[in-house]
Amino acid sequence: MNVKGIIFDLDGVVLSTDHFHYLAWKSLADELNIPFTEKDNEKLRGVSRMASFEIILANKPELKLTEEEKEKYATQKNELYRTYLQKMTPADVSEEVRDTLKALREKGYKLAVGSSSKNAGFILERTEMTSYFDAISDGNNITKSKPDPEVFLKAAEFVGLAPEACAVIEDAEAGLEGAVAGKMLPVAIGSAHSSPLAKISLDTFGDLLKHF
Ligand code: BG6
Ligand code: MG
Secondary structure, three states, rough: OOOEEEEEEEEEOOOOHHHHHHHHHHHHHHHHHHOOOOOHOOOOOOOOOHHHHHHHHHOOOOOOHHHHHHHHHHHHHHHHHHHHHHOOOOOOOOOHHHHHHHHHHOOOOOEEEOOOOOOHHHHHOOOOOOOOOOEEEOOOOOOOOOOOHHHHHHHHHOOOOOEEEEEEEEEEEEHHHHHHHOOOEEOHHHHHHOOOOEEEEEEOOOHHHHHH
């Protein structure tokens, strides 16, 4: 595979907002008396906001909400989540990540973000990471969330490359499934490290430079 472009998932790969997601969902779950633990939060990795809420609601099947109520509660969760994001600064992205992205770009790779999050642009702005990437594909330009490959296919399109010329770096099983479905090279890091779907598994972000 001749890789010319690298597509990065954001949360759990470039930086970490999982705990903020957890705190915001936990607050809503408590309000609705739904059992929700940090272990449940793991199931939400890479999954869109509404699909995440459905997974949480499955912990209390007797609670029946209308679509309108679901939208209202998901918006409430997002508002709380964004108060946490507001506190993010460039210090929330490691030097290792910044140096590695810079080095990959110098080697001539096109770099893109492929994130399910509708807050990706805001997070990249807060952490001053926007300029490290040639394109951003996120929850705002897709209709189907991971494991569908749409977000990655769009990222490839945005940087002008065929999917087969792209690698996808993911910490979520759903993301690796999307990479495989999109005919891209699936590379795992963090929580997805031991996934059988991964063609390459990274111990550290800097290890990208051993492979690309
Ligand atoms: C992904 C996270 O990046 O974005 C998921 O891994 C999250 O946990 C999803 O649910 C959607 O995020 P947002 O910011 O659009 O609510
Ligand atoms: Mg992720």
